[in-house]
Amino acid sequence: MTTTAVRNFPMLIGGEWVESADLLEIRDPQNDELVATAASGGAAHIDRAVEAARAAFREGSWSQAAPAERARLLRAVAAKVGDRLDELVELEIMANGATIRQATGFHIGYVAPHLEYFADLAERYAFERPAPRATFPTLAQSTVRKEPIGVVGAIAPWNFPLLLALWKIAPALAAGNSVVVKPDEKTPLSTLEFARIAEECGLPPGVLNVVPGPGPEAGARLASHPDVGKIAFTGSTEVGREIMRLAAGTVKKVTLELGGKSPSIVLDDADLEIAVDGVLYGCFLYSGQVCESGTRLLLPESLHDEFVERLVERAKTIVLGDTRDWETDLGPVISARQHSRILEYIASGVEQGATLAHGGGVPAGERFERGHWIEPTIFTGVRNDMRIAREEIFGPVLSVITYRADEEAVAIANDTSYGLASSLWSGDNDRALAIANEIEAGSVWINDAHQINCQVPFGGYKQSGLGRELGPDALDEYTETKNVHLDLSGRRDRRPYDVLLSHVD
Template identity: 60%
Template sequence: MASTSVRHHTMFIGGEDVDSGSAYEIRHPATDELVCTMAKGTVADADRAVASAREAFESGVWSGKSPAERQEIMQRIAARIGTDQDEFIAAEISCNGATVRQAAGFHVGMAGVHFDYFAQLAGSYEFERTIETDPVPTASTNTIRREPVGVCAAIVPWNFPLILGTWKIGPALAAGNSVVVKVDEKTPLSLLKLAHVAHEEGVPAGVFNLVSGDGPEVGARLASHPDVDKVAFTGSTAVGREIMRLASGTVKKVTLELGGKGPSIILDDADLDFAVDGVIFGCMLFSGQMCESGTRLLVPAELHDDIVARLVARVADLNVGDPNELATDLGPVISRRQRDRILAYIDGARAEGATIACGGGIPEGEEFQRGHWIAPTIITDITNDMPIAREEVFGPVLSVLSYSSLDEAVAIANDTEYGLSAGVWSRDTDRAAEVGRRLRAGTTWVNTWHAVDPRLPFGGYKQSGLGREIGLGALDEYTEAKHLHVDHTTDLGLATFALVLSTPRHG
């Protein structure tokens, strides 16, 4: 049961706080200190949440509201993310160790902007349109309706719970669906607060439910549940495959945003100072714990040593430390397990003959003996067949590879099972954009990284995912297309079925 010395949090189902018989301990990644406890949900809790969501959907308390009504309520929620920003930031930092600057700018700042975008989509989305058709063989009116799918399950990862949760909750609510959010057990607090805020601002009970629980049990139940109509998942490719398998039993709609191994290509004409800073930002932000991080750097062979020297010198300027301090650039990684996994990848690369140009272990200093820390690491003498270059490390680790021609650079960049992100650095943006067109990735940046806009789609090629989140078509993933055909023929002899049925013998 939960300790009485720290705050205990519960799930939110049907507009009510719901506890369970056991609890997770939430520990701060920087210090390993106990922050709070969280109810550990079960399959029964998932079933209760789905039943609540289904009842709310069928009742029409939300799905029956006009788009304008949903927009108004959602805009109030978006505004609360801004006014309650400090609470949301504290929730993110205490659970996942994000720095305060990053949490303000990305984790929470972007979440409010993106939720407001989905609110606006609720009012502007074309839920119904009439299609002009030929009057032959019969005159008719044909309407395309976009209707909510029903109950949507959102399975959210630990790294960006609020923003990635918003990408699923926002369009689901905008389209008129009910949602069941399954939070990661390490980072439940920001989405739990969002659930309460949504209820306070007018989202009816049962429309927004939040459960916790182990992924192989609660997450799997939501993915396979016969009363869940859509599942949206962000996480590893391995788990994404299992989500697809489980969802196939009821042929439900699926959106998957999975792993990545983003290639970052510096061209021979690049401004090296600018590119080096951009590459470090692309790889090291949030200690590399981002699926679309640029973790493979491809450099011209003749510039390799110069670029590596610049990278090492620049990384030495990074301030690694307390995520609550404004001066901090890099904080900890999420857990001891993740830290040890990253160290194993680094040790494996070293054993295969790679060179650790900087970092490669736990930073020096007494303050780093608690919590889960990895020094920003740059590794050279790598080939693209090594695990360090092919597998998602999810840490502050940059792998540097050389290329001798642009064709070789593109071939190396595309030689991966992933296709989430890529980037090109060059003074000639036209040339860089042409290289970008050859890269097999859902997002390709030129002279920047992590540039995500709610109006533009985000998702991956190959085993980096299925479908797209955000963007102009975000609500398409949360609606079903219905063709409504109204025939205006009144003369039985002119009706299309007269082609098969003979004229009646008796009037």
């Protein structure tokens, strides 16, 4: 009996593709089959990558290049990503279980336009600007410069492996930094192939390095490394706290995009057809494995029964199946560990008194006996103090909570340690905008969900994160600010030195 050989993906350090004795097994979540292996890096590999990145930064062919030249290369990479879209989509879905529709539209489909946006930013960003001329205590002119930090460390999650890595890689490169990326060990393939594309387009060796490996070893070393000037992380709030602690040892800059428990607030004047589909989309896209998923549905008591009936009937039409089939709506969750965790949360919801209105287990059928499948699940009768309402499940579980007045809806929405996103559903824009002003979240989408726009900042309040990604100021997170002061007074007697030193003829 022969078995089909799986492709192995080495790591990229200093322009060289490096093998490792330790391998990561990449398994397809829909059937748990081994589909690839990747070199697994540890602290020593991170050290090599940081050294290569630092050397590339000091060499200057990228860090000192004109912003327009950096923009040109980023656009070339974007074009090649577009040319190789199908290949990157396959590398993505074989590792993280996204459907081909979703990966083509979002996971990989967003990569080229977002990269184009950062190329545009590189050209129009104010890397240098004059300050107002000073006349006191002396005549002087200051110039404010934005300079690259040096070596940036990026730690990306498994749910949107390439896109969320790109949100760190692209602004870092646009600003002139070198980068070391630590992708999640379950999903490194698309990021490794992206790095190969970047080097094929002419990115100098060492400017972009990719080291997959376990978080406690490779990720921890990257976050604590003294030669890394900035760490950007997307992942759970628990790990984010540890990243922040590790980074504090060398007082490096940090951005964190962490967990969420986002509310979808339906007002009593909402268009129910739009709101029902929007709530399902907001919660169940990618099996709820999105940090800003709308996993708490806040319904007015007057609408509850009708809305839930519509919600359940519409949820029954969601098709689970082969992730490579364009007719499939929903794929598996990422891993056996996550599968067990989600089922435990569902059990806790029942134990604490919530009512299962739909789903709640593994779908029936031979196809679903292998892999990590969970039905779209809807709970009613949920209180906001239940575990399923308070803790991030990261699975296809929607908790329905009722309220009586707008003020109560706002109070419930804000009664969480998270604050990443929120959706509002209403036929009255003024009313919705007024409520949006009261919501403690980094993004509030009115009559929509999952609207990630690279032209506006994204990030969270409270324990959902620190700093912002995307938007016109994204390069600020990847630069240091320097003031260069030029004295224009000339003569000694026009300077305030006599505050300390008496003048001697």
